[in-house]
Each structure stands twice: as C-alpha cells, then as structure tokens.
Amino acid sequence: MKQSFVYVLKCSDSSYYVGVTSDLTTRLFRHQTGFYPDSYTAGRRPVELVFYCEFTDIALAIQTEKQIKKWSRLKKEALINGDFDGLVNLAKKRFD
Numbered sequence: 872m873k874q875s876f877v878y879v880l881k882c883s884d885s886s887y888y889v890g891v892t893s894d895l896t897t898r899l900f901r902h903q904t905g906f907y908p909d910s911y912t913a914g915r916r917p918v919e920l921v922f923y924c925e926f927t928d929i930a931l932a933i934q935t936e937k938q939i940k941k942w943s944r945l946k947k948e949a950l951i952n953g954d955f956d957g958l959v960n961l962a963k964k965r966f967d
Contacts, residue, residue, distance in 0.1 A: 875932035877939065878923040879951060882915035887947050891936040895923060922951045 876895045880888040880902060888911055892898040899920055900906075905913040912918050926932035939947065942961075949957035 872927040873929070875926045875929045876923050877926065877932050877936045879921050879939070879947060880912060880918040881921045882912060882918050884915050886915065887921075887944065888912050888915075888918065889936055889940045889947075891929075891932050893929070 873893055875891060875893050876898075877889070877891050878895060878898075880890070880899075882888060888902075890898065899918075902910075902912045902918050903916060905916060907913060924935075926935070939950070942950075946958060946961040949955075949961055
C-alpha cells in the first residue's frame with residue numbers, strides 16, 4: 872500500500888496550512904520554493920513543518936486533512952504539541 876501523509880506547516884505569518892500528500896519531501900520542497908505561485912503558502916514563506924502523520928489509506932488521510940482544517944488554531948496547536956488531552960477539551964462546546 873502506498874503511504875500518504877497529512878501535514879501541518881507553520882507559515883511566516885504564524886498561520887497554519889494543512890495538507891495531504893503521498894510524497895512529503897517533494898511537497899515540502901514545493902511549499903518552500905513557491906512552486907505554485909498562487910498557493911496559500913507561496914506568499915507566506917518560509918514555512919516550517921510542525922506536524923505530520925502517516926496513513927496507508929488515502930481516503931482516511933483526506934478525511935483527516937479535512938477534519939483538521941476545520942479545527943480552531945488552539946486545537947491545531949494542541950495537536951502540534953502532542954497535547955491529546957487538550958484536543959478532547961477543545962472539542963467540547965462551550966455554553967455560556
């Protein structure tokens with residue numbers, strides 16, 4: 872089975888970019904060099920890889936990428952920092 876990766880980049884403006892690829896090294900190089908000039912990261916270089924995880928099922932990788940893209944900044948940072956308890960707490964709805 873072919874490996875896929877979901878990854879998170881921290882951009883120079885401190886925003887996060889979430890993506891999926893089957894070739895992480897090449898994809899990171901393309902982000903760093905602005906290979907796609909109209910892409911989100913092209914104007915926010917340099918970028919730093921702050922998180923990635925591997926999948927053997929591309930459908931699950933794409934599903935995970937879409938899920939993480941919807942997360943708040945705080946929840947993404949909890950994932951990046953390995954704060955899995957924080958992920959659970961940040962997923963709860965607040966009722967004020």
